[in-house]
Amino acid sequence: MAFKGALVIDTEKCKGCAVCITGCPQDPKCIGLSKKVNAKGYNYLEMVNEEACIGCASCAVICPDGVIEVYRAKC
Amino acid sequence: MTREDIIKPENLVYKRTPVLTDATMHYCPGCGHGVVHRIIAEVIEEMGIQDNVIGISPVGCSVLAYNYFDVDFVEAAHGRAPACASAIKRLRPETFVFSYQGDGDLASIGCAEVVHACNRGENITMIFINNGIYGMTGGQMAPTTLEGMETVTCPYGRDPKIMGHTMRLTEMLAQLPGTYYVTRQAVYTPAAARKCKKAIRQAFENQKLNKGVSFVEVTSNCNSGWKMTPVQANKWMEENTLKYFPLGDMKVDGKFDPKFIERVGTFDQPNETIFSLRKK
Numbered sequence: 587m588a589f590k591g592a593l594v595i596d597t598e599k600c601k602g603c604a605v606c607i608t609g610c611p612q613d614p615k616c617i618g619l620s621k622k623v624n625a626k627g628y629n630y631l632e633m634v635n636e637e638a639c640i641g642c643a644s645c646a647v648i649c650p651d652g653v654i655e656v657y658r659a660k661c
Numbered sequence: 662m663t664r665e666d667i668i669k670p671e672n673l674v675y676k677r678t679p680v681l682t683d684a685t686m687h688y689c690p691g692c693g694h695g696v697v698h699r700i701i702a703e704v705i706e707e708m709g710i711q712d713n714v715i716g717i718s719p720v721g722c723s724v725l726a727y728n729y730f731d732v733d734f735v736e737a738a739h740g741r742a743p744a745c746a747s748a749i750k751r752l753r754p755e756t757f758v759f760s761y762q763g764d765g766d767l768a769s770i771g772c773a774e775v776v777h778a779c780n781r782g783e784n785i786t787m788i789f790i791n792n793g794i795y796g797m798t799g800g801q802m803a804p805t806t807l808e809g810m811e812t813v814t815c816p817y818g819r820d821p822k823i824m825g826h827t828m829r830l831t832e833m834l835a836q837l838p839g840t841y842y843v844t845r846q847a848v849y850t851p852a853a854a855r856k857c858k859k860a861i862r863q864a865f866e867n868q869k870l871n872k873g874v875s876f877v878e879v880t881s882n883c884n885s886g887w888k889m890t891p892v893q894a895n896k897w898m899e900e901n902t903l904k905y906f907p908l909g910d911m912k913v914d915g916k917f918d919p920k921f922i923e924r925v926g927t928f929d930q931p932n933e934t935i936f937s938l939r940k941k
Binding site for chain 1: 662664666667668669672673674675676677678681685686688689690691692693694695696699848849850851854855858884890891892895
């Protein structure tokens with residue numbers, strides 16, 4: 587059974603520390619830092635490889651600011 | 662399957678807990694404090710004790726912790742969080758009381774308070790964030806700074822001959838009879854963060870048993886104080902800090918872990934400097 591995941595990222599609270607990217611088990615990584623910045627001037631997180639996400643929530647459990655919301659569906 | 666099909670309330674796996682307020686945390690990007698705050702809040706939510714928990718915030722980076730938790734909080738004087746927590750728990754034994762301290766607060770200034778609170782066996786949960794540096798005041802040397810590590814007040818690296826040895830405070834406290842559960846965890850990988858959550862949950866559950874102090878040390882990073890990026894700091898912590906402060910349980914249910922006894926047996930050997938100077 588395969589799962590597909592999706593992330594909802596609170597880009598205004600994200601500080602762009604990139605710790606979550608190291609936590610992502612997929613190769614290539616599903617998430618990456620955007621070239622755009624938020625109101626505080628941080629390059630926020632965005633999904634770069636939506637197809638690969640399995641909704642494991644590894645990024646969310648090490649996010650220091652709790653900006654990632656994870657959804658997972660069977661497919 | 663499109664993104665819209667997946668993002669539905671029934672597919673929700675992980676969401677920021679409502680026990681944390683909506684305030685943006687003031688911590689530096691990538692700081693371990695944020696993860697530990699979230700883990701504590703999740704444990705409070707899972708146990709359903711939000712109306713019945715009192716936290717004690719320290720002085721240090723986490724001095725403003727009361728802004729981020731939607732629970733009752735007391736701000737203690739520098740290092741006095743265990744004394745404050747003892748009083749609250751004695752006066753209100755039905756509440757869950759936890760103190761949250763950094764290493765400058767707990768290991769240095771509040772060393773006496775924490776040792777005596779653990780020796781008395783107060784029925785509280787203590788969370789100790791060890792990042793080996795005074796983060797808030799600009800990166801000065803703390804008792805837990807590693808040998809050879811550069812800080813603002815030891816710019817040539819910590820020399821144990823002048824500045825003393827790195828303090829393993831959690832190992833000290835584990836040997837006091839008043840402690841019931843003593844463990845060291847970290848939050849630098851998803852697996853470690855999940856383990857840390859289990860340990861903090863256990864530490865809160867232990868308050869129901871009324872057996873003594875539950876002490877959780879969380880080895881953390883301080884990327885601003887260490888002058889690194891968050892990812893580098895986590896890597897450096899894994900390579901250096903965790904050698905001197907290995908992760909794992911020291912005391913579970915009031916009994917020593919066999920691996921811990923073995924490790925304490927090596928403490929009388931001369932403390933060789935295993936850490937070279939970090940960078941030139």
